[in-house]
Amino acid sequence: MKFYVDNQTELLVDAATVAELLENLTSRYPALQPHLFEPSGRLRRHFNIFVNGEHIRELGGMDTPLKEEDRVILMVSAAGG
Numbered sequence: 001m002k003f004y005v006d007n008q009t010e011l012l013v014d015a016a017t018v019a020e021l022l023e024n025l026t027s028r029y030p031a032l033q034p035h036l037f038e039p040s041g042r043l044r045r046h047f048n049i050f051v052n053g054e055h056i057r058e059l060g061g062m063d064t065p066l067k068e069e070d071r072v073i074l075m076v077s078a079a080g081g
Contacts (some may be wrong), residue, residue: 005029018049019062021072036074046077 005011005025013028015021022043026033040043046065050073054066068071 004034015066017066018051018056018064018072021066024075048075048077049073050075
């Protein structure tokens with residue numbers, strides 16, 4: 001995924017929620033959009049998002065509020081055998 005964000009592993013993105021963070025990130029890096037979101041606009045199933053080590057499904061989902069010091073991790077699920 002870092003290929004789509006100029007090979008960066010960490011980025012600073014201003015956002016009040018996880019949804020806003022993804023919106024701002026895909027606005028800055030449009031090539032990332034189809035890898036994160038389905039054509040319907042839903043986040044792709046194979047992406048996991050963590051805020052300070054906690055999965056957003058355990059928090060507030062895409063509406064999870066963010067503070068300036070929060071660390072958000074986008075992680076692609078891997079499957080196989």
